[in-house]
Amino acid sequence: xxxSQKLTSAxxxxxAQLLSGATVRWRGSEPDSCQRxxxxxxxxHLDALVLWSGLPRQLRAITRPVAxxxxxGAGRVRRYVAGCFxxxxxxxxxxxxxxxxxxxxxxxxxxxxxxxxxxxxSRSPTGExxxxxxxxxxxxxxxxxxxxMPVYLDNLNRILPRGxxxxxxxxxxxxxxxxxxxxxxxxxxEFLERARQSVxxxxxxx
Amino acid sequence: xxxxxMTLIDTDVANAVKNLLAIDGLTIGLLLIVIALLSSVxxxxxxxxxxxxxxVDPAMIRVFNRRIVAWLTIYVLxxxxxxxxxxxxxxxxxxxxxxALREFVTMTPTRRADHRTLFWVFFVFVPLQxxxxxxxxDRRWFIAFAVLIPVYGSLFISARIAFAGEAxxxxxxxxxxxxxxxxxxxxxxxxxxxxxxxLIYYDAASGEYRPWDQMKSRLxxxxxxxxxxxxxxxxxxxxxxGRNLIAAxxxxxxxxxxLVGAALCCGAAALILQWxxxxxxxxxxxxxxxxxxxxxxxxxGTMTMSAIxxxxxxxxxxxxxxxxxxxxxxxxxxxxxxxIFYHLTRFFLGAAVAD
Numbered sequence: 001x002x003x004s005q006k007l008t009s010a011x012x013x014x015x016a017q018l019l020s021g022a023t024v025r026w027r028g029s030e031p032d033s034c035q036r037x038x039x040x041x042x043x044x045h046l047d048a049l050v051l052w053s054g055l056p057r058q059l060r061a062i063t064r065p066v067a068x069x070x071x072x073g074a075g076r077v078r079r080y081v082a083g084c085f086x087x088x089x090x091x092x093x094x095x096x097x098x099x100x101x102x103x104x105x106x107x108x109x110x111x112x113x114x115x116x117x118x119x120x121x122s123r124s125p126t127g128e129x130x131x132x133x134x135x136x137x138x139x140x141x142x143x144x145x146x147x148x149m150p151v152y153l154d155n156l157n158r159i160l161p162r163g164x165x166x167x168x169x170x171x172x173x174x175x176x177x178x179x180x181x182x183x184x185x186x187x188x189x190e191f192l193e194r195a196r197q198s199v200x201x202x203x204x205x206x
Numbered sequence: 207x208x209x210x211x212m213t214l215i216d217t218d219v220a221n222a223v224k225n226l227l228a229i230d231g232l233t234i235g236l237l238l239i240v241i242a243l244l245s246s247v248x249x250x251x252x253x254x255x256x257x258x259x260x261x262v263d264p265a266m267i268r269v270f271n272r273r274i275v276a277w278l279t280i281y282v283l284x285x286x287x288x289x290x291x292x293x294x295x296x297x298x299x300x301x302x303x304x305x306a307l308r309e310f311v312t313m314t315p316t317r318r319a320d321h322r323t324l325f326w327v328f329f330v331f332v333p334l335q336x337x338x339x340x341x342x343x344d345r346r347w348f349i350a351f352a353v354l355i356p357v358y359g360s361l362f363i364s365a366r367i368a369f370a371g372e373a374x375x376x377x378x379x380x381x382x383x384x385x386x387x388x389x390x391x392x393x394x395x396x397x398x399x400x401x402x403x404x405l406i407y408y409d410a411a412s413g414e415y416r417p418w419d420q421m422k423s424r425l426x427x428x429x430x431x432x433x434x435x436x437x438x439x440x441x442x443x444x445x446x447x448g449r450n451l452i453a454a455x456x457x458x459x460x461x462x463x464x465l466v467g468a469a470l471c472c473g474a475a476a477l478i479l480q481w482x483x484x485x486x487x488x489x490x491x492x493x494x495x496x497x498x499x500x501x502x503x504x505x506x507g508t509m510t511m512s513a514i515x516x517x518x519x520x521x522x523x524x525x526x527x528x529x530x531x532x533x534x535x536x537x538x539x540x541x542x543x544x545x546i547f548y549h550l551t552r553f554f555l556g557a558a559v560a561d
Contacts, residue, residue: 021308161318168324171312 009084013053013060020046020159021171024054027202028178029149031056035114036147038063038176039136041129041199042118043157045071046167050156051116052085054174064088065116066105088115092122102138115139119195127157129200132192140182140191147179150195152202175202232483233424237285240431241278248274270441276536277434284430288423292401293340295426299398300336302533306541307332307390309534313518314382319372323363327383331359332391339395343402351399355392360384389511390534393541396548400425403548404557407487417557418487428476428486428493429500429547433540436472436501437508443467457512465505472501487555499550500543507542511535 048065119132341347448461476497
């Protein structure tokens with residue numbers, strides 16, 4: 001990251017905080033620089049940016065939101081912005097064995113970076129939490145040391161709903177829960193459902 | 207060289223202080239007195255809490271303390287903006303309005319189809335209303351300021367929602383957005399608009415009207431002081447003499463005794479303040495009536511916003527999104543009092559009356 005990107009990155013974080021009016025609540029966890037995977041519900045294009053800017057500055061530098069290449073990679077401005085918030089662009093359409101998103105993620109995070117993922121795969125059309133895709137399970141299986149942090153993003157679908165370009169600055173809330181891990185011998189569907197429930201629980205708690 | 211620059215700095219500082227006092231010694235003096243009073247009440251409350259922590263209701267102290275802190279912040283900010291001129295005050299209120307509207311719309315469920323209407327509301331009507339407030343002293347622009355939101359805004363919102371093509375709960379959705387805009391933006395914009403009024407006063411000695419050439423910030427200070435005094439007085443009247451609740455399902459503590467008591471006390475306070483300091487252009491009795499009207503409007507505002515909160519099932523706008531101060535909780539009273547105070551003042555003492 002060069003100087004101009006660092007500056008843009010700081011401006012981006014402040015803009016996202018102002019625009020989303022986000023309150024960040026840590027429930028059963030604290031900010032920490034250990035390697036983590038934040039997994040959240042997905043309702044808006046702003047999700048990745050807002051969750052990333054809700055983290056403390058030191059953590060922002062080592063946290064990479066996984067974002068869709070077809071949106072964030074389209075056009076120079078979006079690509080530049082994506083670079084500023086450390087986005088890890090994944091092509092959702094060109095997925096093959098050689099080009100597996102999981103391998104890219106594992107390679108990119110190394111032993112320092114944390115990830116922000118949206119296991120629903122795409123933005124929910126209704127705002128309800130959809131079933132999780134299996135990526136989170138394989139991530140947990142290959143790297144059992146990662147702390148999996150459930151996150152519930154509230155109201156962002158009203159700030160920038162699907163199909164809209166201009167945001168309306170309402171207030172939103174980011175709730176980050178206690179970490180979960182893959183249990184010994186836990187099946188894929190069982191684990192994904194438990195992960196989904198942990199996000200839903202944060203929704204009900206607030 | 208050194209002594210010269212020293213004297214330069216000295217005179218600069220002295221001039222700056224003199225200029226500041228020249229702005230309006232009376233307002234600044236009163237502001238400092240109020241800030242000192244509030245701080246001492248806050249200290250006294252905290253002392254009370256520590257000394258008699260088993261016999262004093264801690265929840266009451268907490269509620270009270272939060273109010274005092276909010277008021278202190280408002281007075282300090284008001285004081286600062288008075289030094290820096292009307293545009294700063296305008297910007298301060300614009301910020302408060304914007305935040306209050308955010309809280310209001312966040313709490314009120316809107317539908318996907320309302321998104322673009324909301325965008326217009328936030329980014330066109332809000333700034334435009336405050337720009338017009340800055341020109342409200344001009345008679346032609348005053349009309350625009352007075353009708354922008356009630357006429358143009360209301361019609362625009364209903365039409366824009368119709369254009370969005372969703373018929374479900376149409377009237378309800380329209381009303382929600384119109385109400386938010388009216389209370390959070392339109393009503394509150396009358397507080398800083400006081401700074402742009404062109405006023406006259408009745409000179410009893412000569413028996414005729416003369417231009418009132420004092421700082422307009424005195425009016426704003428008078429309004430805020432009366433609203434908060436009313437709030438404080440109701441708090442005590444309700445707790446000491448509150449027997450008959452106005453409407454228990456709407457507000458658990460507001461009573462008729464509090465309403466009447468606070469209004470009378472506010473009138474008396476305004477009367478004494480006016481008699482002692484001549485802070486407003488009103489006559490002494492005129493100020494007393496204004497004090498009472500402001501107090502009644504303040505209670506109306508609190509009751510109205512409380513009704514909305516009860517309907518939505520939240521106790522405070524602040525709890526809606528935890529960690530936020532709840533701006534709307536603090537300004538509901540002033541939102542109702544500001545436009546009435548503004549229009550009464552303008553009707554009776556606007557410069558046009560003399561023509």
